[in-house]
Amino acid sequence: MSATATDAPAVRFAAACKSFGDTRVLDRFDLDIPRGEKTVIIGPSGSGKSTLLRILMTLEGIESGRVEICGETLTDRFDGVERAPRGRGRLRKIRGHVGMVFQQFNLFPHMSALENVACGPRLSLRRSRVEAEAEAEALLRRVGLGDKLGSYPLQLSGGQQQRVAIARAMALRPEVMLFDEVTSALDPELIGEVLAVMRELASETSLTMLVVTHQMGVARALADRVCFLENGRLVEQGPPEQVLDAPENPRTREFLHALNLA
Ligand SMILES: Nc1ncnc2c1ncn2[C@@H]1O[C@H](COP(=O)(O)OP(=O)(O)OP(=O)(O)O)[C@@H](O)[C@H]1O
Numbered sequence: 001m002s003a004t005a006t007d008a009p010a011v012r013f014a015a016a017c018k019s020f021g022d023t024r025v026l027d028r029f030d031l032d033i034p035r036g037e038k039t040v041i042i043g044p045s046g047s048g049k050s051t052l053l054r055i056l057m058t059l060e061g062i063e064s065g066r067v068e069i070c071g072e073t074l075t076d077r078f079d080g081v082e083r084a085p086r087g088r089g090r091l092r093k094i095r096g097h098v099g100m101v102f103q104q105f106n107l108f109p110h111m112s113a114l115e116n117v118a119c120g121p122r123l124s125l126r127r128s129r130v131e132a133e134a135e136a137e138a139l140l141r142r143v144g145l146g147d148k149l150g151s152y153p154l155q156l157s158g159g160q161q162q163r164v165a166i167a168r169a170m171a172l173r174p175e176v177m178l179f180d181e182v183t184s185a186l187d188p189e190l191i192g193e194v195l196a197v198m199r200e201l202a203s204e205t206s207l208t209m210l211v212v213t214h215q216m217g218v219a220r221a222l223a224d225r226v227c228f229l230e231n232g233r234l235v236e237q238g239p240p241e242q243v244l245d246a247p248e249n250p251r252t253r254e255f256l257h258a259l260n261l262a
Pocket of ligand 1: 044045048049052
């Protein structure tokens with residue numbers, strides 16, 4: 001039986017297996033993330049990092065094992081096989097725990113920054129327009145965009161669009177925030193402004209943050225714990241100064257060495 005919602009970890013993968021055709025992407029994968037922890041996942045291309053996040057967003061199911069978010073099982077046992085959860089109410093409840101920010105900002109182009117942030121609470125949380133927009137304005141100020149409330153995505157830089165996307169995810173008051181390569185599409189001079197917002201969230205909130213990145217600077221700036229993933233397995237994990245500066249596993253060392261040469 002799973003733990004109750006309050007004492008359960010924010011995220012739990014237990015012996016989770018996931019394949020695409022003949023490709024085994026997660027191989028009896030185990031990971032517990034305590035509430036409030038900021039975890040950064042690094043690893044080579046194709047190691048399964050995005051798949052982990054997609055499973056947590058219930059966009060993918062698993063074949064066996066178990067995945068939980070805030071004590072809710074993401075998969076239903078059905079004929080001995082774990083499947084993605086069925087039923088709209090249940091899906092909505094599970095997804096309500098989670099916010100996600102992607103590499104591509106995915107803002108609605110026909111809506112202003114304010115409307116992009118306010119529309120989720122209006123539709124999903126049934127907030128009034130006045131309430132949703134007041135909260136959206138506060139969030140946009142928090143990410144340094146108080147002067148861009150009426151701007152449309154095309155009038156904003158990539159860094160500004162990504163900060164709107166972070167505010168939009170925060171507006172739904174998730175307990176767990178997932179960040180998938182959120183600084184990878186940005187010019188180097190814009191990375192810092194997005195990272196600053198993420199650092200502020202990391203230090204000033206009790207959000208659980210799960211961050212996938214290829215940028216070790218991002219890992220250093222945010223992580224309580226860095227996890228190195230390869231071929232769907234957790235090869236090494238620990239605080240950033242251990243995993244990034246003094247890795248114990250030869251595979252982690254090779255990966256970091258190759259990054260330094262790149
Ligand atoms: N929908 C899909 N159908 C088939 N194969 C997929 C699908 N999604 C992912 N894969 C495969 O699963 C493996 C893991 O992909 P995933 O995107 O999770 O890796 P990743 O570590 O996030 O890679 P990257 O760093 O390049 O984004 C890869 O071999 C990928 O080709």
